[in-house]
Amino acid sequence: MNLRQLEILRAIVRYNTTVAAGRVLGLSQPAISNALKTMEEQVGFSLFQRSNNRIFPTEETKILLNEAETIFEIHKRIEMRIEDLKNNRIGQLRLVATPPLGYGVVAKAIQQIQKKKPNLKAFFDVHRYEDVIEYILSHRSEIGFVMGFAEHPGIVSQVVYKGHMVCVMPPEHPLMKLSVVTPQDLVRHRFIALEHGTKLGDALRHAFRQSKQDLHFAVEVRYGLTACALANAGVGVAVVDPLTADSSQYSLAQRPFVPEISVMASVVWAENRSLTRVSRQFIREVENIVHDR
Structure with missing residues (x-):
């Protein structure tokens, strides 16, 4: 029967x-x-x-x-x-991101999507760029978020944000009198540089070479959030991507940095894997957050 x-x-x-x-x-x-x-x-x-x-x-x-x-x-x-x-009311998200995105827009997007879907479980981790790519290729995470994505076999990408790096400093810092900050302006101040060999660190050094200015630093760090913490502590000023500057818990002021250093944030996923509906919705949440900023 x-x-x-x-x-x-x-x-x-x-x-x-x-x-x-x-x-x-x-x-x-x-x-x-x-x-x-x-x-x-x-x-x-x-x-x-x-x-x-x-x-x-x-x-x-x-x-x-x-x-x-x-x-x-x-x-x-x-x-x-x-x-x-x-109706896309349940499910799970497996996410990974580099620090500039993971501690800012991705964290905010998780909060936003779980307000709409209280039963949604998220599995989230923050790693360096190379590890994010590995997580996606091995299917340990469904989608990843990275800054400055370079084409990679087996990886599909979609740009979610474009902008330019900014100089961050305490609100009372003398550089706040300027409308823009240049490498020449930084020579007279203690500078917190992003690490040589990282995408943004190398882009920063290229900008200094464009300006025919040597890069001298007081501290070198790997991540923009670390640079923001040091700038907030009065160690010096830093040049970071705007998403990191905006997501920082510190009350730092910003000025545009020239020559301009373009930054691009992308969502990535495995070419041999179709995105779930909830992952597509999460990507839209991230796009809305960066658009609102």
Whole structure:
């Protein structure tokens, strides 16, 4: 006896007549009667007693339906889960990001999407650029967010933000009198440089070479957030990407840095993997956040 037959049997018992059962299930009365006849032939015993044009379930039918109730409960849960998936109400996100994005826009996007989807589970980690790419290629994360993505075999990318690096400093710093900050302006102040060999660190050094100015630093750090922490502590000034500057917990002032250093944030995923609906929605959340800034 299959699930549809059990459903018909249950409806006949619940609604007392084959006519009412057919109406609820969207079947004709003859179709219900034929289904009942087929079921009795299959099981080899009567499922109903007939008296005065009325039918009453036998004890065997009651036992059968009592056992089948667990099946109907499971089926109902599956239908509810399908509806949740259809409306994108549940699921999970496996995310990875580099620090400039992970501690700012991605963290904010997680907060935003979980407000809309309280049951959504997120698995999130922050790593250096090379590790983010590895996480995506090995499917340990579905989507990743990186600054300055370079084409990589097996990786698909989509730009979510474009901007230019800025100089950050305490609000009372003398450089705040300038409309823009140049490498020549930084010579007279203690400078916190991004690490040589990193994408943004090398871009910063190229800008100094363009200006025919040597780069001298008081401190060298790997991440922009570290530079912001030191700038807030009065160690010096730094040039970081604007997403890091905006996400910093510190009350740092900003000035445009010239020559301009373009920065680009991208979402990446594996070429051989289709994005889930919830991942696509998360990408839209990130895009909305960077757009609003």
